[in-house]
Amino acid sequence: MSGVDADALFAAGQDVLVAVNVALLAYFLCVNTSYLLLIVLAARDAVYQHRRESFSGDESVYANPLVAPISMIMPAFNEEAGIAEAVRAMLALRYPGFEVVVVDDGCTDGTFERLRAEHDLVEMPRVVPGDIPVRGEILSVHVPSQGTVPLVVVRKRNGGRADATNAGVNFARHPLVCIVDADSVLDPDALLAVARPFSDDPWRVVAVGGTIRIANGCTVVAGRVTEVRMPSRWLVRIQVIEYLRAFLLGRTGWSRLGGLLVISGAFGLFRRDLVVRIGGMDPDSIGEDAELVLRLHRRMREERADYRIVFVSGPVSWTEAPSTVRVLARQRRRWQRGLAELMWKHRAMIGNPRYGRIGLFSLPYQLLFELLAPVVRLGSLLLLPAGLLMDAVGMAFAVWFVLASYGYGVLVTFTALAVEEYAFRRYHRWSDLVVAAVASQLEGLGYRQLNAWWGIQGIAAALRRTPRVWGVMTREGFSTPGGAGGDGGR
Amino acid sequence: MIFGNLSQVVLGVLLNGLGLLGLVIVTGRVRHRWRAERDARLAAQARPWLLALIGGDDDVAEPLDRLSALGRREWRAIMPSALTLLAQVRGQGHDALALLFDRRGLAGDALRGLSARGAVARADAAYVLGLLGRIEAVPRLRRLLGDRDPQVRAVAARALGQIGDPVAAPDLIGCLSGARQVPAHIVVQALILLGPPARPALVAALARGEAPVRAVVVDVLGFTGGYAGSAEAVPALARAVASDPAEEVRARAARALGKMGTRECLDPLLDATDPAYPEAVRAEAARALGELGAVEAVPVLRDLLGAPGYRVPHSAAEALRELGPPAWEALRVAAADAEGPAGGGPVAAHAREALAVVELRRGVRPPVGAVARVRPPSGH
Numbered sequence: 001m002s003g004v005d006a007d008a009l010f011a012a013g014q015d016v017l018v019a020v021n022v023a024l025l026a027y028f029l030c031v032n033t034s035y036l037l038l039i040v041l042a043a044r045d046a047v048y049q050h051r052r053e054s055f056s057g058d059e060s061v062y063a064n065p066l067v068a069p070i071s072m073i074m075p076a077f078n079e080e081a082g083i084a085e086a087v088r089a090m091l092a093l094r095y096p097g098f099e100v101v102v103v104d105d106g107c108t109d110g111t112f113e114r115l116r117a118e119h120d121l122v123e124m125p126r127v128v129p130g131d132i133p134v135r136g137e138i139l140s141v142h143v144p145s146q147g148t149v150p151l152v153v154v155r156k157r158n159g160g161r162a163d164a165t166n167a168g169v170n171f172a173r174h175p176l177v178c179i180v181d182a183d184s185v186l187d188p189d190a191l192l193a194v195a196r197p198f199s200d201d202p203w204r205v206v207a208v209g210g211t212i213r214i215a216n217g218c219t220v221v222a223g224r225v226t227e228v229r230m231p232s233r234w235l236v237r238i239q240v241i242e243y244l245r246a247f248l249l250g251r252t253g254w255s256r257l258g259g260l261l262v263i264s265g266a267f268g269l270f271r272r273d274l275v276v277r278i279g280g281m282d283p284d285s286i287g288e289d290a291e292l293v294l295r296l297h298r299r300m301r302e303e304r305a306d307y308r309i310v311f312v313s314g315p316v317s318w319t320e321a322p323s324t325v326r327v328l329a330r331q332r333r334r335w336q337r338g339l340a341e342l343m344w345k346h347r348a349m350i351g352n353p354r355y356g357r358i359g360l361f362s363l364p365y366q367l368l369f370e371l372l373a374p375v376v377r378l379g380s381l382l383l384l385p386a387g388l389l390m391d392a393v394g395m396a397f398a399v400w401f402v403l404a405s406y407g408y409g410v411l412v413t414f415t416a417l418a419v420e421e422y423a424f425r426r427y428h429r430w431s432d433l434v435v436a437a438v439a440s441q442l443e444g445l446g447y448r449q450l451n452a453w454w455g456i457q458g459i460a461a462a463l464r465r466t467p468r469v470w471g472v473m474t475r476e477g478f479s480t481p482g483g484a485g486g487d488g489g490r
Numbered sequence: 491m492i493f494g495n496l497s498q499v500v501l502g503v504l505l506n507g508l509g510l511l512g513l514v515i516v517t518g519r520v521r522h523r524w525r526a527e528r529d530a531r532l533a534a535q536a537r538p539w540l541l542a543l544i545g546g547d548d549d550v551a552e553p554l555d556r557l558s559a560l561g562r563r564e565w566r567a568i569m570p571s572a573l574t575l576l577a578q579v580r581g582q583g584h585d586a587l588a589l590l591f592d593r594r595g596l597a598g599d600a601l602r603g604l605s606a607r608g609a610v611a612r613a614d615a616a617y618v619l620g621l622l623g624r625i626e627a628v629p630r631l632r633r634l635l636g637d638r639d640p641q642v643r644a645v646a647a648r649a650l651g652q653i654g655d656p657v658a659a660p661d662l663i664g665c666l667s668g669a670r671q672v673p674a675h676i677v678v679q680a681l682i683l684l685g686p687p688a689r690p691a692l693v694a695a696l697a698r699g700e701a702p703v704r705a706v707v708v709d710v711l712g713f714t715g716g717y718a719g720s721a722e723a724v725p726a727l728a729r730a731v732a733s734d735p736a737e738e739v740r741a742r743a744a745r746a747l748g749k750m751g752t753r754e755c756l757d758p759l760l761d762a763t764d765p766a767y768p769e770a771v772r773a774e775a776a777r778a779l780g781e782l783g784a785v786e787a788v789p790v791l792r793d794l795l796g797a798p799g800y801r802v803p804h805s806a807a808e809a810l811r812e813l814g815p816p817a818w819e820a821l822r823v824a825a826a827d828a829e830g831p832a833g834g835g836p837v838a839a840h841a842r843e844a845l846a847v848v849e850l851r852r853g854v855r856p857p858v859g860a861v862a863r864v865r866p867p868s869g870h
Binding site: 051052054055056057060061063064065066067122124125126127129130131143145147199200201202203396399400403407408410411414415417418421422425430433437 | 496497500501504507508511512514515516518519522570573610613614616617641644645648673674675676678679682702709713799800801804836839840842843846847850851855
């Protein structure tokens with residue numbers, strides 16, 4: 001190759017690097033701006049609710065004689081450590097009419113024995129509508145010997161979380177089904193709040209998502225979170241910030257736009273008849289909660305139904321977040337793989353005007369800014385230094401780049417913290433505030449990059465179609481006064 | 491060069507933005523805590539007088555005077571407690587609190603507030619007037635049912651229910667449809683509070699409203715019909731069960747007949763178990779027969795155990811479970827009749843499940859039983 005050719009090739013390479021780096025910069029600006037807009041929408045929503053709190057009539061839902069009763073479905077797999085307390089907490093929720101359906105999904109530990117001892121369970125003959133096909137054979141049904149306790153424990157062969165949930169839906173006797181994790185702790189009024197949209201707009205609301213917050217570090221007494229504190233580990237502290245920005249405020253914003261795609265499997269309320277009509281959760285999907293919501297959207301849009309899927313920021317389900325890098329990595333790989341498979345399965349909806357805002361707005365956003373984000377984020381770690389080395393971009397551009405990706409990101413997270421402080425005020429200690437501010441800055445310094453790496457692994461697993469594995473979420477438990485503490489205890 | 495200068499500006503904006511947000515967070519927290527502590531202190535000083543006011547003592551003059559004389563800041567601190575008590579207490583305590591609100595000029599303020607420009611002020615005013623039960627506010631609250639703000643409409647509807655003037659019934663029913671609606675559960679509660687005098691408006695709405703309106707109306711009739719109102723309500727509900735165009739309304743009407751619980755409800759409910767009726771209506775009718783407590787329904791319910799699908803036979807079994815010994819005997823026969831090598835069919839399974847619940851209620855552990863699975867009817 002002659003010197004002239006090499007120079008031309010080098011110059012062409014520089015041009016490409018400039019173009020790619022400018023595109024990456026624009027991408028980060030777009031991502032952070034979109035988050036900022038969602039947070040602003042969520043803030044408006046919070047201000048609206050806050051100003052009207054005194055006459056909102058939340059209590060009237062409790063007094064409503066026609067309020068729709070709810071079946072709480074708790075799929076459980078080897079939850080021996082906390083199942084008794086979790087069920088006790090569920091049974092103590094404030095709501096006019098509900099039952100708790102625990103589905104023992106082939107547990108190999110003492111989950112069932114704990115429940116049997118706690119509630120003196122007796123086996124009952126039971127007729128079940130086969131509304132949704134279930135893979136794991138139903139073995140037996142148990143109820144407390146004290147017939148007044150609204151608890152049903154279903155034992156079945158292992159079939160995975162989605163299969164267990166489907167079994168629970170079959171056993172659910174009430175028109176609304178609330179899907180919760182077996183290790184979650186709900187606020188006492190969480191059911192009242194999450195059911196409110198169904199009362200307000202019963203003909204159109206088909207599903208409601210509640211807020212997921214991280215319980216690590218919080219004090220739990222008798223199945224209630226009594227003191228909210230920041231966790232002791234930075235890995236979890238950063239997740240608290242991430243949940244606040246993306247899951248609480250982000251989803252509130254999406255809900256305002258009518259484009260909510262994800263209702264967490266840890267706390268979602270659905271119309272039972274519609275869940276049955278669409279065949280329940282997909283047991284082959286690794287992101288079964290989001291897939292259920294997307295399938296609901298799809299069916300409603302195809303039937304041209306006037307419907308709403310909403311998110312409410314008030315009611316909280318407290319859940320334990322991964323506190324080690326290994327467990328977090330597994331969770332994030334699974335999430336990203338779930339998203340990739342979801343996009344592939346429903347690819348016909350993406351950009352399709354038939355599906356309204358979901359097809360034209362929410363799904364393309366998920367594709368660009370959630371699914372591809374790990375690729376772009378890690379790509380930028382390679383391409384920006386490459387651009388600098390090849391003199392394609394200068395230091396000034398690099399500063400710009402860092403400001404757009406990191407600096408702007410911190411600003412967005414600080415905005416989320418401000419909204420949290422004004423609207424929710426869950427963390428009361430000054431030290432928690434300082435920790436949150438520091439965690440906001442640390443998130444962009446390694447955590448997001450690690451997430452991106454795990455995300456790419458998840459996408460690769462989806463492309464390779466390796467066997468789907470949920471993996472075991474190692475529980476450390478919640479802090480209880482006088483108990484082993486830290487982030488754990490249970 | 492451009493990038494260099496601009497990045498300095500952007501960096502400055504970002505840093506200032508972060509600083510500003512930090513300041514907003516910190517000052518917000520400090521201000522909130524300071525206010526909360528001040529209000530708690532002020533409220534603690536006034537609370538004994540508030541409790542004395544509603545305590546049922548004949549002499550409320552002193553607490554009334556003390557509370558009436560509170561400064562603006564002190565009153566603002568105690569007002570949320572006063573409003574909560576106003577919503578909770580009845581009788582003398584409520585009257586004393588209403589007098590206090592009058593003395594402080596709050597009832598008049600609220601009446602004026604109904605025409606305020608801000609939606610929050612209008613809703614606040616409607617809320618207070620509802621708690622005070624001010625009947626003179628009814629005409630303006632009725633107008634507020636058409637307010638452009640949905641929450642103002644909802645608070646006005648609730649207030650009209652609390653005041654309890656039946657003249658508002660047609661307006662409340664009217665705001666179940668159209669562009670400016672009020673959530674059905676709020677209207678239901680308001681109409682239930684209006685009670686039997688609202689019944690003629692409800693019966694009239696059943697004949698001409700839209701499906702969601704009719705659904706609410708049958709629900710309310712179920713709660714307010716009672717013995718005194720059965721002459722009006724039962725024929726209307728029976729017509730709805732038999733011939734309403736919406737299946738949901740028919741099912742709810744069957745449920746409402748069960749709730750009313752009078753003898754006149756029996757025949758329409760028995761009719762609604764006929765196979766010509768939709769499955770949802772039959773299932774609700776079967777359940778309602780159990781709620782009605784009519785032993786005459788046992789033969790019909792026993793036959794329904796053999797109906798196809800899950801809902802109708804399951805509801806029938808549940809109803810038989812509630813009807814006492816004669817019905818339990820029918821369940822035992824059904825459970826025994828179908829017993830076979832495979833444990834019997836769905837009829838036996840439904841009967842066994844119901845009998846097991848009966849046993850459990852009597853403190854007897856039921857025999858260990860199998861789980862039977864009933865497939866949904868074809869076309870489901």
